[in-house]
Amino acid sequence: MDTHFSADSSLSTSRWRKVAYGGMQPGYDDNHTDETFLEDMVMNANVVKRNMLKVMQDSVSISQYLCIAALVVLVWIYTLRSTLNENSLLLLDVSLLGSGFIILVLTEEMLSLERLLNYVLNVSFFTTGLFVLALIYQTLTRSISSDSIWAVTISLLLLHLFLHDYSGSTIRPSGALKNPNLTSCISLNASIVASVFIASRLPSRVHVFATMLFSLQIFLFAPLVTYCIKKYSFRLHLLFSLGLMAVTLTFVYSLHCLLSVFRLPAFGGNIHIRICPTKMPDVK
Structure with a gap:
C-alpha cells in the first residue's frame, strides 16, 4: 500500500518537460505549461539597426545608376530622332572607352600590366564580334x-x-569580396536584349554597331568604373554622382519629353514636377 502511494507521488511530482511529440505527461494536463515554457524565446533576433547617414551614403549609388540608365535612354531617343549620327556615336564610344581605361588605371590599386592587357584584349574581341553581329541585329x-x-x-x-546589383559590379574587379550573383546577371542580360531591340530599329549597320557598343559599354563596364571610383574615394564618388545628376537633368530638360519643370522651393517646401506629354519617336 505504501509502495503504491510513493510511486504515485513520485509520478505526480516529476518535472514537466517541453516535448513536441511526447504525448501527455503523467500528473499534468495535456495543455499544461509552466514558467519555463517561454524562457528560450528570442524576440527581434535578426533586427538590424540602420544608421541614417549610412543609408543616405548607400542611396548615392542607386541615384547614380538611375542617372546612367536615363542617359542611355536619352542617347537612344536622340539616335532614333537622327539628332546623333553614327560619327558622333562612334566618337562618344571612343571617348567613353578611353576615359574608362584611364579611371581604371588611376583608381585600381592592384591593377597589373597583365590585367590591363587582358582588359584591352577582351574589349578588342568584344568590339570585333559586335561589329560582325551588327548586320544581324539590324534586321532582327x-x-x-x-x-x-x-x-x-x-x-x-x-x-x-x-x-541590378547597386553595391557591386557584374564584372568582378580585383579586390572584390564576392562574385556577381544570379540576379545581377539576369539584369545584365535584360539590358543587352533591350539594347538589341532599340538598335534593330536603326537605318544602317554603323548606327547599330555604334549604339550597341555605347549601350554595352554603359551597362557592362560603367558599374565596374563606378565601383572602382567608390572604392578609391567616397568623396570623389559623391562628386561624380552629383555631376552625373546635373548632366542627366540638363539633357532631360533639353529633350522636353520627360521633365519640363523641376523646381525646388527655397525653404523646405514640396518638390513640384510637371510632366510634359510628348510623342515618342516613330521608328519604322
Whole structure:
C-alpha cells in the first residue's frame, strides 16, 4: 500500500518537460505549461539597426545608376530622332572607352600590366564580334511593330533596374569580396536584349554597331568604373554622382519629353514636377 502511494507521488511530482511529440505527461494536463515554457524565446533576433547617414551614403549609388540608365535612354531617343549620327556615336564610344581605361588605371590599386592587357584584349574581341553581329541585329525585329518594341524595351529596362546589383559590379574587379550573383546577371542580360531591340530599329549597320557598343559599354563596364571610383574615394564618388545628376537633368530638360519643370522651393517646401506629354519617336 505504501509502495503504491510513493510511486504515485513520485509520478505526480516529476518535472514537466517541453516535448513536441511526447504525448501527455503523467500528473499534468495535456495543455499544461509552466514558467519555463517561454524562457528560450528570442524576440527581434535578426533586427538590424540602420544608421541614417549610412543609408543616405548607400542611396548615392542607386541615384547614380538611375542617372546612367536615363542617359542611355536619352542617347537612344536622340539616335532614333537622327539628332546623333553614327560619327558622333562612334566618337562618344571612343571617348567613353578611353576615359574608362584611364579611371581604371588611376583608381585600381592592384591593377597589373597583365590585367590591363587582358582588359584591352577582351574589349578588342568584344568590339570585333559586335561589329560582325551588327548586320544581324539590324534586321532582327523588322517584322515587329515599333509599339511592341518600345513596350518590351521599357519592361526589360525596369527588370534591369529592379535586379541590378547597386553595391557591386557584374564584372568582378580585383579586390572584390564576392562574385556577381544570379540576379545581377539576369539584369545584365535584360539590358543587352533591350539594347538589341532599340538598335534593330536603326537605318544602317554603323548606327547599330555604334549604339550597341555605347549601350554595352554603359551597362557592362560603367558599374565596374563606378565601383572602382567608390572604392578609391567616397568623396570623389559623391562628386561624380552629383555631376552625373546635373548632366542627366540638363539633357532631360533639353529633350522636353520627360521633365519640363523641376523646381525646388527655397525653404523646405514640396518638390513640384510637371510632366510634359510628348510623342515618342516613330521608328519604322
